[in-house]
Amino acid sequence: IEKIIRLVILYKYGGIYLGTDFFVLKSFKGLRNSIGAQSMDLVSKNLKTLNNAFMVFSMNHPLLFKFMQEFASTFDGNKWGHNGPNMVLRVVEKGEGKPGFNFTVLPPMAFYPVHYTIFERLFQKPQNQEDSRWVKAKLLQISGETYAVHLWNKHSSRFKIEEGSVLGSLISLHRVICD
Numbered sequence: 154i155e156k157i158i159r160l161v162i163l164y165k166y167g168g169i170y171l172g173t174d175f176f177v178l179k180s181f182k183g184l185r186n187s188i189g190a191q192s193m194d195l196v197s198k199n200l201k202t203l204n205n206a207f208m209v210f211s212m213n214h215p216l217l218f219k220f221m222q223e224f225a226s227t228f229d230g231n232k233w234g235h236n237g238p239n240m241v242l243r244v245v246e247k248g249e250g251k252p253g254f255n256f257t258v259l260p261p262m263a264f265y266p267v268h269y270t271i272f273e274r275l276f277q278k279p280q281n282q283e284d285s286r287w288v289k290a291k292l293l294q295i296s297g298e299t300y301a302v303h304l305w306n307k308h309s310s311r312f313k314i315e316e317g318s319v320l321g322s323l324i325s326l327h328r329v330i331c332d
Contacts, residue, residue, distance in 0.1 A: 163217055185211065207301065227243075276312040295319070
């Protein structure tokens with residue numbers, strides 16, 4: 154039910170929805186009527202997956218209304234993602250090229266810089282030179298292109314953040330202190 158409430162509130166009042174499993178790196182100021190792609194084909198730039206863990210929309214935006222209609226007409230509580238990321242992708246694919254939707258799909262690097270299939274790498278310290286290069290490259294990439302890092306809490310809640318990992322480094326860089 155949380156997913157439909159999120160849509161209703163965002164539709165009625167506008168604003169930002171952000172899941173609680175994000176590490177925010179920079180301001181969302183300037184983002185309007187946007188949703189993040191979770192994955193895209195690197196060559197064609199076609200969407201593979203959208204994710205509604207981050208959305209920013211104006212009040213009464215027609216795309217949000219379409220999301221609510223799709224949610225109500227196709228709800229299936231037995232399929233993971235059906236009422237969330239998959240629902241968002243279905244609506245966007247149906248509405249592609251149609252006037253009146255005026256929204257931006259942000260690239261995966263904006264909110265999902267590491268695919269959920271390898272998210273654990275965010276938490277792990279480098280074990281060798283190759284890992285060290287990956288961490289450095291990922292930190293450089295994130296520092297330029299990422300608003301917030303999705304932590305995939307459904308999968309990641311059992312992991313500890315290791316010193317020297319991507320997340321450990323981001324916490325140090327952004328001076329986040331937790332006791």
